[in-house]
Each structure stands twice: as structure tokens, then as C-alpha cells.
Amino acid sequence: xxxxxxxxxxxxxxxxxxxxxxxxxxxxxxxxxxxxxxxxxxxxxxxxxxxxxxxxxxxxxxxxxxxxxxxxxxxxxxxxxxxxxxxxxxxxxxxxxxxxxxxxxxxxxxxxxxxxxxxxxxxxxxxxxxxxxxxxxxxxxxxxxxxxxxxxxxxxxxxxxxxxxxxxxxxxxxxxxxxxxxxxxxxxxxxxxxxxxxxxxxxxxxxxxxxxxxxxxxxxxxxxxxxxxxxxxxxxxxxxxxxxxxxxxxxxxxxxxxxxxxxxxxxxxxxxxxxxxxxxxxxxxxxxxxxxxxxxxxxxxxxxxxxxxxxxxxxxxxxxxxxxxxxxxxxxxxxxxxxxxxxxxxxxxxxxxxxxxxxxxxxxxxxxxxxxxxxxxxxxxxxxxxxxxxxxxxxxxxxxxxxxxxxxxxxxxxx
Amino acid sequence: xxxxxxxxxxxxxxxxxxxxxxxxxxxxxxxxxxxxxxxxxxxxxxxxxxxxxxxxxxxxxxxxxxxxxxxxxxxxxxxxxxxxxxxxxxxxxxxxxxxxxxxxxxxxxxxxxxxxxxxxxxxxxxxxxxxxxxxxxxxxxxxxxxxxxxxxxxxxxxxxxxxxxxxxxxxxxxxxxxxxxxxxxxxxxxxxxxxxxxxxxxxxxxxxxxxxxxxxxxxxxxxxxxxxxxxxxxxxxxxxxxxxxxxxxxxxxxxxxxxxxxxxxxxxxxxxxxxxxxxxxxxxxxxxxxxxxxxxxxxxxxxxxxxxxxxxxxxxxxxxxxxxxxxxxxxxxxxxxxxxxxxxxxxxxxxxxxxxxxxxxxxxxxxxxxxxxxxxxxxxxxxxxxxxxx
Numbered sequence: 001x002x003x004x005x006x007x008x009x010x011x012x013x014x015x016x017x018x019x020x021x022x023x024x025x026x027x028x029x030x031x032x033x034x035x036x037x038x039x040x041x042x043x044x045x046x047x048x049x050x051x052x053x054x055x056x057x058x059x060x061x062x063x064x065x066x067x068x069x070x071x072x073x074x075x076x077x078x079x080x081x082x083x084x085x086x087x088x089x090x091x092x093x094x095x096x097x098x099x100x101x102x103x104x105x106x107x108x109x110x111x112x113x114x115x116x117x118x119x120x121x122x123x124x125x126x127x128x129x130x131x132x133x134x135x136x137x138x139x140x141x142x143x144x145x146x147x148x149x150x151x152x153x154x155x156x157x158x159x160x161x162x163x164x165x166x167x168x169x170x171x172x173x174x175x176x177x178x179x180x181x182x183x184x185x186x187x188x189x190x191x192x193x194x195x196x197x198x199x200x201x202x203x204x205x206x207x208x209x210x211x212x213x214x215x216x217x218x219x220x221x222x223x224x225x226x227x228x229x230x231x232x233x234x235x236x237x238x239x240x241x242x243x244x245x246x247x248x249x250x251x252x253x254x255x256x257x258x259x260x261x262x263x264x265x266x267x268x269x270x271x272x273x274x275x276x277x278x279x280x281x282x283x284x285x286x287x288x289x290x291x292x293x294x295x296x297x298x299x300x301x302x303x304x305x306x307x308x309x310x311x312x313x314x315x316x317x318x319x320x321x322x323x324x325x326x327x328x329x330x331x332x333x334x335x336x337x338x339x340x341x342x343x344x345x346x347x348x349x350x351x352x353x354x355x356x357x358x359x360x361x362x363x364x365x366x367x368x369x370x371x372x373x374x375x376x377x378x379x380x381x382x383x384x385x386x387x388x389x390x391x392x393x394x395x396x397x398x399x400x401x402x403x404x405x406x407x408x409x410x411x412x413x414x415x
Numbered sequence: 416x417x418x419x420x421x422x423x424x425x426x427x428x429x430x431x432x433x434x435x436x437x438x439x440x441x442x443x444x445x446x447x448x449x450x451x452x453x454x455x456x457x458x459x460x461x462x463x464x465x466x467x468x469x470x471x472x473x474x475x476x477x478x479x480x481x482x483x484x485x486x487x488x489x490x491x492x493x494x495x496x497x498x499x500x501x502x503x504x505x506x507x508x509x510x511x512x513x514x515x516x517x518x519x520x521x522x523x524x525x526x527x528x529x530x531x532x533x534x535x536x537x538x539x540x541x542x543x544x545x546x547x548x549x550x551x552x553x554x555x556x557x558x559x560x561x562x563x564x565x566x567x568x569x570x571x572x573x574x575x576x577x578x579x580x581x582x583x584x585x586x587x588x589x590x591x592x593x594x595x596x597x598x599x600x601x602x603x604x605x606x607x608x609x610x611x612x613x614x615x616x617x618x619x620x621x622x623x624x625x626x627x628x629x630x631x632x633x634x635x636x637x638x639x640x641x642x643x644x645x646x647x648x649x650x651x652x653x654x655x656x657x658x659x660x661x662x663x664x665x666x667x668x669x670x671x672x673x674x675x676x677x678x679x680x681x682x683x684x685x686x687x688x689x690x691x692x693x694x695x696x697x698x699x700x701x702x703x704x705x706x707x708x709x710x711x712x713x714x715x716x717x718x719x720x721x722x723x724x725x726x727x728x729x730x731x732x733x734x735x736x737x738x739x740x741x742x743x744x745x746x747x748x749x750x751x752x753x754x755x756x757x758x759x760x761x762x763x764x765x766x767x768x769x770x771x772x773x774x775x776x777x778x779x780x781x782x783x784x785x786x787x788x789x790x791x792x793x794x795x796x797x798x799x800x801x802x803x804x805x
Contacts, residue, residue, distance in 0.1 A: 070627030154724030164577035176565025182620035191760035221756035361622035
């Protein structure tokens, strides 16, 4: 049994934030139907003209590049995918026809798009009074920026995160992989289940407005509270902590091998000193956390000189076993093949209909009674159009063929 | 005003930024959070920076909207009090059970006798598996999850996000899990236990890099300086800005907006990436944009359907017209004039609310123990609990 058995979600989501929010709903047991258009596939499918990725060239089932995008396939587990041309009245009518069956409707278009399509909250509520409608947008569904669009790479600076991310001596940076998008996905999921809980208790639906700018800012909100309380702006800190030293990422032996090390109390520091055997415990610059913070440049140099002579994983294991905070900096392949993440179900091998079996991020939570399960790979473009329209709207084969011929629905690019 | 979690009671036995953020979100949405801390206060109250009264600002941020009971955990009576609290609440949150197990508290037994209880553990590396005993923090979550490997410059060390970004992400993820379990309980009457690892929550959102690396046979890396110009904040007057000029139509629009109409007419609307654009065109555009400050670039280009990210710091954000129009930075409803960041999401029927700033250690020992257990004075008099008395 899964937690959200029987809950139905209609997802006009694309790219990352909205698709991740609805993937979490799908992993929790909700039935998620994701809507794209034949004319306009999810941007994370990378268009109809991209080549099939290199490592999939030898996979015979990997026929269509738009079904073989590592981006799309990484965040749409357990969903069904249909296409509807929402620029055609008939496509909108079919969408509206699905609404009575939907407990939740989610979009991450720019605010106003659903309204223009006649699918805004008020319109949805007329069809289904207790519907929960969630809009995830760059800046939120009101205010002077309401209609402006954004992506992870532009929200990150606007949300106050880039000003704080970077080396102590360097300029503001964005994260390497659009961090704000999945953060908004976690928040979108959180907001939707909060609204669902309220509906379960009262029968009342509502409109859920997730601003990526606001939701992401909460992750650095302590820095803004610091400014509000003291007038001080937090500088860029590299990997340092405002409380503890050492706290950094240091080179290990070999190329592009790195290890994170921190100590948050004197027993951890003593353990680190004992393992290093460099006499740091007797160095006047390092005898207390306060002294280490004051001499952090020298401390980091000393640690880096030592770690550079050691194997990353062996050193991390040694330090961790002694109670020191330490971890290897895994790369994308390292995470995908990490045995502990696999044991916990975070990483699972999922067989995709075209791309084949690959190891991917799956389940972030371990529930004792309602375990999240991967029940299906990310869907092909329009894969479930026929079955969903038949199941919910009684569209028969002849009607479907007609809709398909006019590219109102179907699979793949329009003919 | 109705809030979504009105009437939900939560016992917070945690002492980590991630778990504290989870319960802060529960509190803002209406749950009653009773925090149990040792007489000297939680460890997170030692986290820098500090305000003028030497209180941890990070702790003020995450402990706001909660009530605090302080207990002398070396007193056997304290374990009995916690045991009774476990019988009285809907949800219990912890960040490691060993200290409670040592005091004879058995969460499994509580679940057996109270099948409706929802409990959640939020730890660095989870409750199972070979890493469960390893200490960790925000830094290790960035390392294990792969995120650090792509943050920063190719010629420098990998980077974590500032402060407690990973921990708050995990706390958000944990909050969603708790509410999911509460929904299930509403449907079936059954509670359960949830095990959340900060590293898991971060690795899950490294999804696209992992799968693409396998499909493409190529590892995502940190960017070199030359690659960074198109994806990272670039210099303009008094700051930095990033802009999505990756399509010809948008690039042409930007060129027209800064008065470079001749150059704009040379750009075909379906031209691909900015990186392949004529470097002379980009230089001319960047020279014009550099005369503006970040928010002026935003105001100029956003109406043209171009994505723009001005690098805003805390001061700029608090003055930002969008944030002000949405009244997002506000002091707690019941006290203080210091504005806190608002709710990460807006619910039309059940808006979240920040009522109170962070409690003093043991501020609610009297009130909360009376309310939940019908006992207080005895404990306070015997020094088991401490705090303000009425």
C-alpha cells in the first residue's frame, strides 16, 4: 500500500520543478497524468531534432531521441504521459474533461498561461469545486514580476543564493546544475500535500502558489535574518562554516579526487589530529576552535598538504570511523553506482522502454508502512494518450484516430 | 484564521538544522510544536552568527514559532516526562534516537501501542546501512550527493552552497514526507515511521546529472572560466546578472532593447545557443548592459520574455519590489519588529503564519507541560524542568 492511493493528479508540468513535484506525488502512490503537446514536447525531452545520446546509440530500442533524454527520464517515474494540443479548443475541452477526475492540477507555466487557456483556478473550480490547483512559477502568481518567466539559472541569483555561493575571494556563482528547480519541486510537493491534508479534513480545495524566488530564498533565509537583525551582509564563504574550523573540501591523491572534512567539537578535532600525525594538536594556532577559525588559511593549507597524499575513499573511511565528519566528493557516476544509496533505494536500476536499464535517482524517503515504489519508468512522449482518453472520457478508437490525425493528441511529433 | 495543520501536535526531540527546518514548516502551517531541549539549550543554539544579545541567528530562524520545554536529561524523571509526551502527540521528530534509547525510551514500543503515531528521523546518512553511524552535516550532504562535484570552478576545489542550504533542503523534503504520512493517517487511521537522510534528499535531486552522465558517457564537471560566461552571473554596473539569451529571438530582442538595432537585424530568430553567437555581437551587447545595474537589466529585459537573474543580496531582496508587493518579509504576528523571510509557499485557504520568534530555553516548560500532561509545578520545583513560571 502506498500513502496516496486513489489520489489523481493532472500535471501540466515540464522541465524540472513541476515534474519533480509531481514525481514525488507519483512515488507516493498518486496516479499522475502528465500533459504535453505533440507540437511542443516537454523542453527536457530536448526537442524532436536532437540525436540519440552517445551511450544509447548501440541500444536498439532507443529509436526516438525525445524518449531518450537523460533529463526527462530522470524525473518522471511512475507517471502516465498524454498529449493534448492546448492551442486548439478541442484540446482544451479534453483537458477540461479530465478535471472532474482530478483531485489536483499542477502547472509550472508562467502565471497567466493557465488562465488564458481557460484552465485557471477559478475555471477549474467551476468544474470541480474541491480541486487543489498548484502553480509553480519563477516569481509567484501576483506582484509586478508575476508575468515574468524564469529558470533555475536566473532564479538562483534573484533568490539571494548566488550572492552567497562562491569562493571567499571570488565572484557570485550559480550552482552547477540548476539547484533551485528541484528545491521548488520539493516545496511544490510539500505545499500540495499540505493542501491535500486540509481537504481530507474539511473537503475544501484551494489554490497553491509556489514562487521559486521565495521558496529558494528560504534556504538562505538565515543570512537575510542576520542582515535584518545586525545590518551585516554574509560574505561568500567557500566551504567554510561560520561556527567551526576546519570545514572544507580538500584534494586527495589523484586527479579530481576530493574529500570533505569538518570538525564540530574538540573530540573530532583530536581524532583528526591523531590520524594526521602532524602535531597539529600542539600547534598554538590550532588549539581551540576560535584559534582555528582565526588561522583558517594556514589550517586549510596544512590539511590540504596532508590529504593530497592519501586515497580519497580510504581516508574518508578512516576519518569517519574515528568520528570525524568526512565524506568523499562523489561525482555523478559515483553517486549512481554508490552501494549505500542503492541499499536505501535512493538509486535504483529502472528499465526504460526505449533507453533500456540505467541506474537513476528514485526514492528519497523510507516509509515503514507505505514504502515508495518505482512502478514504472518515465513515459514515452504521448505513450498513454489512447488509454487515458478512453479510460476517462470514453474516446473510442475511431474518435482517437481522428484526434490523432489532427495532432490534437497522439505520440511523437505531428506528421 | 484556519491553517492546514491546526490541531496537529508535534514533539520535537531533534537537534539539527535539517530537522528543525522540518518542524519550523510544520509550525508555520499550524501545528503545535513542543521542543524538548536540555537545560543548557540545543546544540544548534551555539551556531554562529549571533545577534546583539549573543543569541544564535541561525537558531532564531529555525526555532521560531515553536514552544520550548527544558528538561534535565540526566534526571530519570525527564525520561518519564518524554515518555508521557510521546503518548500525547500526533507526530514525533528526532535527529537520532541513541540518546533517548540510552534513557530507556523505545520508539518502536510507542508505535506498537499507538499505531496512529507518525514519527520521523532526520539524520545525516539515515538510520540503516553502513553509513548510518557516520557523523555528517551540510558539507557531507553536498559531497555524498554529487552536488559539490559540479559547483564551483574547474581550477578550484568543489563547492557547497552557503550556510545550511542542503540541510534546509532535506528539512523541506522531510516535511513533505510527514504530511504525506498524515494524509495516509487521515485516510486509514494508521501512522508510521519515516527515515530521512540528508544525503538521500540531496542525491535524489542530483537525478538529471546522474542519468545524463550515463546516457552521454560523459561526466558533468565544474565549468572553466570561459564556459562560465554564458551560465554564470556576469559583471554589470554595481553587481552581477545572468540572462537566458540562448535563442536568437531573445538575443535579438535584447540587442534592440539596448539600442543595437543594426546588430539585432543580423540575428536569425531560430539561431541556437548564445555560445555560438558572434563574439563581437556579444561584446557589444555586454558593453551596453554593463552600463546598467542588475535590477535595471532585469527591468529592461524581463518584459521581452527573456529570463534574467539579477544577483540580489539580503539588502536588495528586502527592498525588492516583487517581495514588497507580496509583503513577504514580515515580523512575527505576535511580537518584535524584525522581519523574517516569509513562507516558501502560499495556500489561498490556509495561509501559513509566523506567530512568534524563537523561544528562550524552557520558555514554555510550565504552559506546555500543563497543557499536554496536566503537570508542571512539581517538575519545575524539583529542577527537572526549568523555565519561566507564571
